[in-house]
Amino acid sequence: EPEVTQTPSHQVTQMGQEVILRCVPISNHLYFYWYRQILGQKVEFLVSFYNNEISEKSEIFDDQFSVERPDGSNFTLKIRSTKLEDSAMYFCASSDRRGGGYEQYFGPGTRLTVT
């Protein structure tokens, strides 16, 4: 069964450094998303991406964040200058509206630790 993959599974970085989190969505999916989950808290939407541009973004997704689909398979989230409060689990998800469904399938997540 196709699945969303994410790399790395765990990233440790120093405050102020740039990080890039990578995702490979399910191949025939058209919509891509990033979410974050701070430990012990609920999952929060960051951004959605469709047709090579941002569709929606939350208040969390400020100028420190950017997303890109550099090729036909990868979808990346970049944090330009990490802060301690960016430490969280970051989930990538994808969905395919064809067929009428809106299920979003999640990857296993990247745990980001900012020291």
Added chain:
Amino acid sequence: AQTVTQSQPEMSVQEAETVTLSCTYDTSESNYYLFWYKQPPSRQMILVIRQEAYKQQNATENRFSVNFQKAAKSFSLKISDSQLGDTAMYFCAFLRDRGGADGLTFGKGTHLIIQP
């Protein structure tokens, strides 16, 4: 803005029992979808079940079923014949029908523990 409320931070039941997790939501939208996701200790988010707001019939997936009360804005999850592998965080989620562009709005979750 949409809100999702899960009022039970933690629940514990014996294996083989039936358990119901509660979820209420608030929205002014008329077209939307509701989901339950399971998050085991691995922290992977696993889709459990989906409900379209325009459907009156409650969704069912094997041992999992929902009680969708649109007027009351309630969406509870029933797990029948609970198993040890059902131990996990369960998140209720809301999605506006905006053509796939929207993100999910999640509740804070219910930690379900299945005791042997």
